[in-house]
Amino acid sequence: MARLLIILPFAVLAIDIFAIVDVVLTDRARVRAVPKAIWIMMIVLIPLIGAILWFAVGKERGGRADDRRLIAPDDDPAFLRNLRRDEAQDERIRRLEQELAELDDDPPKD
Numbered sequence: 001m002a003r004l005l006i007i008l009p010f011a012v013l014a015i016d017i018f019a020i021v022d023v024v025l026t027d028r029a030r031v032r033a034v035p036k037a038i039w040i041m042m043i044v045l046i047p048l049i050g051a052i053l054w055f056a057v058g059k060e061r062g063g064r065a066d067d068r069r070l071i072a073p074d075d076d077p078a079f080l081r082n083l084r085r086d087e088a089q090d091e092r093i094r095r096l097e098q099e100l101a102e103l104d105d106d107p108p109k110d
Helices: 002-026 036-045 049-058 077-105
Strands: none
Touching: 002 036, 002 049, 036 049
16 A cells, blocks of 8 residues: 555656646647646646546547548649649640751751
8 A cells, every 4th residue: 555655646747747748749729628728737736637638638639630631642633733734844845845856857958
């Protein structure tokens, strides 16, 4: 029992420190309910319960689906637009090189 009374405060302190570091490193857009400063105060003033609340309610899991989801290149409109632009540029360069080659093939007029 005496060992538990010695180890338990260190475990609670470690969990609280981990929670505070997690609050600080979490993106502001992922924090729910209250601002980050309030979460830190809750963790410090209500040890263990504040940390449990932070991990249970405080932040969104996995990021936001609307602006953080990855888009495959064939579904990304910007990528497809750039691809078409690059293809048009390549075609224009090919035509200009062909025209230059035709001009070089003509014999000089004396």
